[in-house]
Amino acid sequence: MSAHAPSRRAAAPGGSLTTGQRRLVRDALRRAPDDRLAAAFGQIAGYSFAVAAVTGIALLPFFRPSMAAVVYHGSYAEFDGVSMSQAFRSVLAISFDVKGGLLLRQVHHWSADVFVAAVCLRLLRTFFRARFVGRARRDWLIWVTLLPLGMLVAYTGTILPDDGLSGGSLSVITGVLLSVPLIGTHLVSWIFGGAPPGHDIIGRDYWVHIVVLPAAAGALLLLSSRSSLHGLAPRWPAPRQPHRVRPAPLLLFTCGALVLLGTIAQIDPVWLIGPSQPGSISSGAAPDWYMGFLDGALRIMPAWEVPVAGHPLSLSVLIPGLVVPALFFTGLALYPVADRWLVGERPPHGLLPPASAGPANRVAAGAAGVTFYGLLWAASANDQLAYHLHLDLYTVTWSFRVLVLAGPALAFLIARVVCHALAGRRRDEELHGRETGRIVMNSRGGYTEIREPVRRAAPPSAAPAARTTGPERRPAS
Numbered sequence: 001m002s003a004h005a006p007s008r009r010a011a012a013p014g015g016s017l018t019t020g021q022r023r024l025v026r027d028a029l030r031r032a033p034d035d036r037l038a039a040a041f042g043q044i045a046g047y048s049f050a051v052a053a054v055t056g057i058a059l060l061p062f063f064r065p066s067m068a069a070v071v072y073h074g075s076y077a078e079f080d081g082v083s084m085s086q087a088f089r090s091v092l093a094i095s096f097d098v099k100g101g102l103l104l105r106q107v108h109h110w111s112a113d114v115f116v117a118a119v120c121l122r123l124l125r126t127f128f129r130a131r132f133v134g135r136a137r138r139d140w141l142i143w144v145t146l147l148p149l150g151m152l153v154a155y156t157g158t159i160l161p162d163d164g165l166s167g168g169s170l171s172v173i174t175g176v177l178l179s180v181p182l183i184g185t186h187l188v189s190w191i192f193g194g195a196p197p198g199h200d201i202i203g204r205d206y207w208v209h210i211v212v213l214p215a216a217a218g219a220l221l222l223l224s225s226r227s228s229l230h231g232l233a234p235r236w237p238a239p240r241q242p243h244r245v246r247p248a249p250l251l252l253f254t255c256g257a258l259v260l261l262g263t264i265a266q267i268d269p270v271w272l273i274g275p276s277q278p279g280s281i282s283s284g285a286a287p288d289w290y291m292g293f294l295d296g297a298l299r300i301m302p303a304w305e306v307p308v309a310g311h312p313l314s315l316s317v318l319i320p321g322l323v324v325p326a327l328f329f330t331g332l333a334l335y336p337v338a339d340r341w342l343v344g345e346r347p348p349h350g351l352l353p354p355a356s357a358g359p360a361n362r363v364a365a366g367a368a369g370v371t372f373y374g375l376l377w378a379a380s381a382n383d384q385l386a387y388h389l390h391l392d393l394y395t396v397t398w399s400f401r402v403l404v405l406a407g408p409a410l411a412f413l414i415a416r417v418v419c420h421a422l423a424g425r426r427r428d429e430e431l432h433g434r435e436t437g438r439i440v441m442n443s444r445g446g447y448t449e450i451r452e453p454v455r456r457a458a459p460p461s462a463a464p465a466a467r468t469t470g471p472e473r474r475p476a477s
């Protein structure tokens with residue numbers, strides 16, 4: 001179906017819209033430019049963020065953002081007499097001594113993981129529905145920004161406990177920052193307050209984590225469309241009639257799921273990892289799921305280093321640590337611009353994006369992006385895959401190098417072929433009806449298959465009448 005078909009059908013003879021049709025278009029434009037599933041993912045993201053903020057505030061009185069060394073003599077006997085930072089000791093105390101502390105920590109951590117997952121799902125849904133045109137462009141940009149921002153809020157949170165994984169993350173950040181040409185060393189000493197890890201980073205990270213980033217993410221969530229966050233965003237003007245406030249079902253679902261996860265699914269057991277020790281990292285260490293694709297990129301990048309004006313330029317870290325995420329997120333943000341060129345058709349002026357505007361290329365581009373992300377993500381488990389499948393680590397790493405380059409192109413081609421085949425079948429059904437498999441003999445002794453009329457839901461911007469085709473008999477092939 002052409003992108004222009006719906007608008008043509010909505011127009012009255014002579015090209016102008018009738019009053020009813022004009023109202024239809026106006027209502028469609030007034031509606032939030034997304035669909036119910038995208039709105040549901042948006043709400044889940046908003047509610048998980050709210051749970052993270054509430055549990056985070058509840059953790060504040062017990063957490064000490066200090067790297068000052070102390071000797072542990074607490075209820076976790078395994079670490080008796082071990083030197084650690086105040087931050088790590090306070091997290092052990094939250095986990096073992098504060099009533100409900102471990103549950104709070106786990107719910108806080110799970111809400112971070114669910115938040116980023118919900119943002120990803122919303123973006124995926126919006127992408128494949130092409131809800132990023134016109135008024136929806138602003139919303140798309142907000143949610144694209146929320147993805148790295150959410151990852152950053154959560155990442156700065158995982159650094160706070162000052163455990164072995166936190167130390168590992170700090171080492172990775174140090175390496176990535178050092179790879180920035182010219183200003184890398186200055187950046188590191190500015191962020192860490194001297195040579196890393198130093199004594200300030202947890203205290204600095206604390207304020208970034210509890211104030212700066214949540215404020216930015218919260219502001220973006222509130223800015224986002226009312227439809228996806230109508231439980232959180234303020235509504236102006238305020239309703240005059242007092243009405244009963246009923247908790248939104250998704251709010252209950254999200255809170256219930258997070259509390260359940262926090263209760264039964266262990267996450268970040270810092271006591272099994274131990275305090276951070278500069279220069280050491282535990283084996284089998286894995287980041288939270290949302291950092292997986294960056295970790296994978298770092299793992300499979302060849303150790304390339306080129307000398308530039310007498311200085312080494314470490315491409316092995318610069319490319320996966322900064323260039324890949326920068327290209328990925330910029331590509332996502334700018335995709336709506338590329339979409340016009342890729343899809344080749346523009347939605348009718350002033351209307352919401354049509355249901356289908358030659359979407360095969362868009363679906364193929366989405367499949368390529370998902371494959372790229374998924375393969376990098378899987379590559380972050382290269383050591384685990386090699387270990388469990390009894391393979392050579394370098395074979396696994398090399399396979400991922402090839403797959404990450406070839407996989408997206410292959411996914412693009414396959415998705416395009418499948419989309420065209422589906423569109424062809426759909427066109428055939430609309431023209432001739434759906435195949436029933438019932439073959440009958442006609443009066444001349446030939447065979448024909450009985451076709452059933454097809455009823456399809458009208459696209460959002462189309463005229464209300466559903467498209468129906470009459471029954472038809474075609475010679476059976």
Ligand code: HEM
Pocket residue numbers: 049052053054055056057059060063091094105108109111112113115150153154155156157158159160161209210211214267268
């Ligand atoms: C007002 C907002 C927030 C406050 C006051 C806050 C506070 C805290 C505190 C005190 C910790 C250290 C306690 C600990 O590690 O056990 C922490 C850790 C953490 N925070 Fe937050 N946080 C806030 C928002 C968020 C948000 C929005 C996210 C993610 C979307 C997040 C993700 C995390 C994570 C993943 C950890 C590590 C938890 C762990 O130890 O396993 N926080 N946060």
